[in-house]
Amino acid sequence: MGKAIKILITILLIMLLTPNVCAKQEGIDEFLNIIPDDIEIKSEQSLIELIKIDKLFSYLTASFKNVLKSCASVVVSLCIIVILLSVFSNFEKNKELNKTIDSAAVVVAAALIFNAVIKCIDVCSANIESSSVFCKSCIPIVLSLCVASGNTFSAAVFSTTISFLTSISQTISQYIFIPVIIVMFCLSLLQNTDFSFDFLAIANQLKKFIKWGIGIFISIFSISVSFQTFLSASQDSFVKRSIKSAVGTFVPVIGSSLSAGLDSVFAIAANTKNTIAICGAIVVLLIFLNGIINTFVYGFGISVVKIFASTLGVKNFCKSLAVVADTFYLMCAVVSCCAIMTIVCFFVVCINII
Amino acid sequence: MIKYLVFIVCALVLVIVLKNAKSPIANIIVLPISVCVLLLCLSSLEPTLEFTYLLANESGFNNEYLSIILKCIGICFLCSITTRLCTDAGETALSHSAEIICKINIISLTLPIYIDLFKWIMKIWEKL
Numbered sequence: 001m002g003k004a005i006k007i008l009i010t011i012l013l014i015m016l017l018t019p020n021v022c023a024k025q026e027g028i029d030e031f032l033n034i035i036p037d038d039i040e041i042k043s044e045q046s047l048i049e050l051i052k053i054d055k056l057f058s059y060l061t062a063s064f065k066n067v068l069k070s071c072a073s074v075v076v077s078l079c080i081i082v083i084l085l086s087v088f089s090n091f092e093k094n095k096e097l098n099k100t101i102d103s104a105a106v107v108v109a110a111a112l113i114f115n116a117v118i119k120c121i122d123v124c125s126a127n128i129e130s131s132s133v134f135c136k137s138c139i140p141i142v143l144s145l146c147v148a149s150g151n152t153f154s155a156a157v158f159s160t161t162i163s164f165l166t167s168i169s170q171t172i173s174q175y176i177f178i179p180v181i182i183v184m185f186c187l188s189l190l191q192n193t194d195f196s197f198d199f200l201a202i203a204n205q206l207k208k209f210i211k212w213g214i215g216i217f218i219s220i221f222s223i224s225v226s227f228q229t230f231l232s233a234s235q236d237s238f239v240k241r242s243i244k245s246a247v248g249t250f251v252p253v254i255g256s257s258l259s260a261g262l263d264s265v266f267a268i269a270a271n272t273k274n275t276i277a278i279c280g281a282i283v284v285l286l287i288f289l290n291g292i293i294n295t296f297v298y299g300f301g302i303s304v305v306k307i308f309a310s311t312l313g314v315k316n317f318c319k320s321l322a323v324v325a326d327t328f329y330l331m332c333a334v335v336s337c338c339a340i341m342t343i344v345c346f347f348v349v350c351i352n353i354i
Numbered sequence: 355m356i357k358y359l360v361f362i363v364c365a366l367v368l369v370i371v372l373k374n375a376k377s378p379i380a381n382i383i384v385l386p387i388s389v390c391v392l393l394l395c396l397s398s399l400e401p402t403l404e405f406t407y408l409l410a411n412e413s414g415f416n417n418e419y420l421s422i423i424l425k426c427i428g429i430c431f432l433c434s435i436t437t438r439l440c441t442d443a444g445e446t447a448l449s450h451s452a453e454i455i456c457k458i459n460i461i462s463l464t465l466p467i468y469i470d471l472f473k474w475i476m477k478i479w480e481k482l
Contacts, residue, residue: 073413076414076415077414077416080413080415080420081423084427091431092434094434097430097433097453100426100457101430103460103464107467108422108423111419111471112415118478121478182478186475
């Protein structure tokens with residue numbers, strides 16, 4: 001396919017996207033916090049009220065629409081830069097001049113993308129914070145239900161795990177992963193300067209570090225939680241049997257009937273606890289969905305521009321766009337990692353799957 | 355477009371004739387001809403630029419940034435013509451000087467964006 005046809009296709013894409021971009025965009029602040037700071041979960045009913053599907057669904061669709069609009073704006077702007085670069089590189093074969101114009105284009109592109117990066121970091125941090133507020137507010141009711149259903153050790157494991165998770169996920173994501181991602185983004189800017197040093201190689205190493213870091217972190221967490229849950233489940237069954245035998249032996253006349261009735265009491269409490277766990281997992285998923293959507297949409301949009309850039313032969317710009325797209329995908333991975341760990345916490349510890 | 359090409363071919367014939375006559379103005383005459391062609395091309399570029407600005411406005415592309423990138427491309431085109439003229443005249447040192455001037459100009463044009471980026475990066479670090 002001729003380069004002219006490729007440029008024409010890119011212009012058509014831009015023209016298709018622009019009508020959606022023209023519409024006024026809502027402020028990002030209203031899409032940051034899904035969970036209010038003063039939340040208090042007293043019963044199963046209050047948790048079910050929190051996940052009113054129509055309210056949350058409209059919130060997520062509004063957020064998605066807003067992200068799509070701003071992403072389309074970034075995509076169109078980057079496509080214009082790609083076309084200008086492609087036209088210039090087609091006419092001008094002087095390598096030095098091409099390099100200079102590439103570096104100028106990368107700086108302009110970075111300035112266009114930077115707002116999106118800041119927005120995604122804000123959304124991710126707000127999601128992690130909302131999740132920790134929600135998890136902490138869930139601890140009292142889950143603890144009381146765990147104790148009522150005879151799972152005293154599970155209650156201890158849940159409260160410890162949630163406290164550990166909320167502090168560690170906030171610390172690791174905000175002080176290790178996100179700074180490393182920003183460094184990666186800055187390295188992609190430096191790549192197109194006149195230095196002969198290969199900055200993208202360092203960026204790729206950092207990408208590997210984050211990937212392995214997330215993998216190792218999630219594996220250690222899941223294995224340790226599963227092991228603790230396995231141990232606490234066996235302890236809990238022993239405690240339940242001891243309570244039943246104590247009631248049957250020491251309470252005169254009605255002891256045996258009470259002992260048989262205890263099973264139903266435990267079952268009712270366990271049922272309520274399971275409902276809370278499922279609702280909690282859904283809320284956690286919805287909290288993180290906003291951040292996942294934000295980062296993924298931007299990553300995907302920039303990947304599309306990258307494909308156009310590689311088709312039009314703008315190689316240097318394409319390399320930088322690849323790193324920028326990876327920046328968004330890695331942010332998405334960090335948020336997904338936190339989401340998975342919190343959901344694992346709710347499912348494995350509360351429902352005692354293992 | 356045909357009139358520009360005809361003009362260039364006529365200019366080429368003139369230069370060849372002057373070179374064959376060993377006239378000293380043979381090399382010098384190329385310079386005004388190149389500038390004239392460039393100016394003629396610029397007028398035909400106007401609709402394309404207007405379309406680019408229209409697309410940029412519709413998409414919310416910052417006009418300031420678009421102007422910067424268009425200025426950079428313009429500087430590079432001018433520099434390219436200058437370096438080729440210098441190379442044709444056998445003055446490689448002048449050609450390199452033109453390239454350096456072009457780079458310095460582009461850096462000074464993009465410097466405000468570099469400063470903005472630096473400020474934004476500092477803002478992110480402060481947030482963390």
